[in-house]
Amino acid sequence: MGKQMNVRAIENGTVIDHIPADCLFKIINILDLEHETHQILFGTNLESKRMGTKAIIKITDRYCADDEINRISIVAPMICVNTIKNFQVVEKRQVEVPTQVEGFVKCGNPRCITNHEKIKTRFLVQRDDVGDLKLRCVYCEKSTSQHEMVIIK
Amino acid sequence: MKKNLVSINDFSKEEILHILELAEEFEKDPNQRILLGRVVASLFFEPSTRTRLSFESAINRLGGRVIGFSDTANTSVSKGESFHDTIRTISNYSDLIVMRHSVEGAARYASEISPVPVVNAGDGANQHPSQTLLDLYSIRKTQGTLDGIHIMMVGDLKYGRTVHSLLEALSHFKTRFTFVAPKELEMPAEYKQHLDVRKIAYTETDRLDQYINDVDIVYMTRVQRERFLDLMEYEKVKNAYILKNAILAATKDNMRILHPLPRVNEIDTDVDTNPKAYYFNQTENGVYVRMAIISYLLGVKK
Numbered sequence: 001m002g003k004q005m006n007v008r009a010i011e012n013g014t015v016i017d018h019i020p021a022d023c024l025f026k027i028i029n030i031l032d033l034e035h036e037t038h039q040i041l042f043g044t045n046l047e048s049k050r051m052g053t054k055a056i057i058k059i060t061d062r063y064c065a066d067d068e069i070n071r072i073s074i075v076a077p078m079i080c081v082n083t084i085k086n087f088q089v090v091e092k093r094q095v096e097v098p099t100q101v102e103g104f105v106k107c108g109n110p111r112c113i114t115n116h117e118k119i120k121t122r123f124l125v126q127r128d129d130v131g132d133l134k135l136r137c138v139y140c141e142k143s144t145s146q147h148e149m150v151i152i153k
Numbered sequence: 154m155k156k157n158l159v160s161i162n163d164f165s166k167e168e169i170l171h172i173l174e175l176a177e178e179f180e181k182d183p184n185q186r187i188l189l190g191r192v193v194a195s196l197f198f199e200p201s202t203r204t205r206l207s208f209e210s211a212i213n214r215l216g217g218r219v220i221g222f223s224d225t226a227n228t229s230v231s232k233g234e235s236f237h238d239t240i241r242t243i244s245n246y247s248d249l250i251v252m253r254h255s256v257e258g259a260a261r262y263a264s265e266i267s268p269v270p271v272v273n274a275g276d277g278a279n280q281h282p283s284q285t286l287l288d289l290y291s292i293r294k295t296q297g298t299l300d301g302i303h304i305m306m307v308g309d310l311k312y313g314r315t316v317h318s319l320l321e322a323l324s325h326f327k328t329r330f331t332f333v334a335p336k337e338l339e340m341p342a343e344y345k346q347h348l349d350v351r352k353i354a355y356t357e358t359d360r361l362d363q364y365i366n367d368v369d370i371v372y373m374t375r376v377q378r379e380r381f382l383d384l385m386e387y388e389k390v391k392n393a394y395i396l397k398n399a400i401l402a403a404t405k406d407n408m409r410i411l412h413p414l415p416r417v418n419e420i421d422t423d424v425d426t427n428p429k430a431y432y433f434n435q436t437e438n439g440v441y442v443r444m445a446i447i448s449y450l451l452g453v454k455k
């Protein structure tokens with residue numbers, strides 16, 4: 001194997017790799033890992049040839065549902081989700097960016113109705129002129145960019 | 154299916170043209186009592202006398218009845234009732250809701266919970282689609298067409314919701330745009346991108362007199378002091394975008410000046426008697442356009 005292991009391998013579970021280092025805590029939030037009882041390993045500010053620095057999450061005995069992965073893709077579209085069985089990668093999942101997002105991102109516009117009444121937020125996923133994801137609020141029609149996204153629990 | 158008018162983008166190009174044709178019909182014959190026996194709720198959570206009277210005049214001309222409020226004092230809203238409950242209740246009393254609210258997205262939310270059509274009469278800095286339709290009506294009426302006209306938008310192009318909605322609506326019609334604004338208030342990138350995608354030409358300048366002789370429509374907006382972070386900048390530009398008779402001398406004969414009103418000082422009063430000043434006629438057109446919107450949404454005019 002030659003390569004140095006930055007974070008110990010797991011026997012069974014999920015490895016989320018190629019997370020931009022500054023997105024790690026958002027993803028912890030989206031997956032609600034704070035309340036996870038399985039063993040979790042985190043690594044961040046790891047060297048990455050492709051990305052400069054990256055973060056990685058390894059969760060023992062837990063497998064991610066498609067909609068969980070789609071949620072993560074909103075904040076980090078480049079991530080790679082591996083399913084591990086018996087120390088082997090048995091499945092590599094490509095994330096798919098959904099066209100609509102409901103309920104887990106806050107609208108960045110303080111004058112938006114979703115920040116005044118009890119309403120589930122709803123956005124259309126769009127790309128800006130440099131190709132970054134942005135969310136267009138169905139209600140106030142303002143866009144929230146990727147780096148402004150605040151995750152609602 | 155129930156149809157609403159919350160955002161100008163809710164209407165296709167064909168629907169926009171249909172509304173303008175209906176409005177033309179109402180202008181020729183304003184007293185068509187086709188809303189007899191219908192009740193329209195006029196809910197102004199945020200006061201706006203001009204817009205409210207224009208809508209209520211339209212409803213009255215159609216023979217409909219109006220219920221509602223012009224501000225939220227002495228209503229259940231001031232007693233803490235949720236917006237949701239207010240809309241649910243009032244939609245049971247009426248056949249259509251016209252509403253204005255200071256919170257952005259309020260009308261879209263109302264349209265989701267109300268079984269009757271909702272017309273947005275302004276939601277904060279977001280949308281005011283009946284204004285956009287009356288601007289289009291005024292442009293078409295004065296130019297004979299919407300296709301291929303050259304419009305110059307002047308003033309606050311960054312925050313002005315009327316110019317953004319008008320730009321989106323006009324982009325159906327091969328319009329040419331010239332944007333005149335100080336650096337701080339120039340047209341945001343997302344709207345220029347919207348034009349780029351549709352291969353629509355636009356020019357930008359910070360000088361009012363540079364292209365004024367080439368255009369068919371001058372659309373004026375207010376430059377508001379509170380929009381500037383740096384008040385020194387405001388002082389520098391505040392008088393640069395005031396339209397005076399003197400610079401209109403060599404403009405095209407068909408050119409007309411529009412303004413969503415109210416104005417402060419951005420159009421000098423010496424322009425008011427110029428035959429190219431059209432901003433007061435615009436308000437009259439607003440009634441016909443609102444008659445068209447309401448009767449279209451209620452299905453009483455095909």
Ligand SMILES: [Zn+2]
Nearest residue numbers: 107112137140
């Ligand atoms: Zn919003």
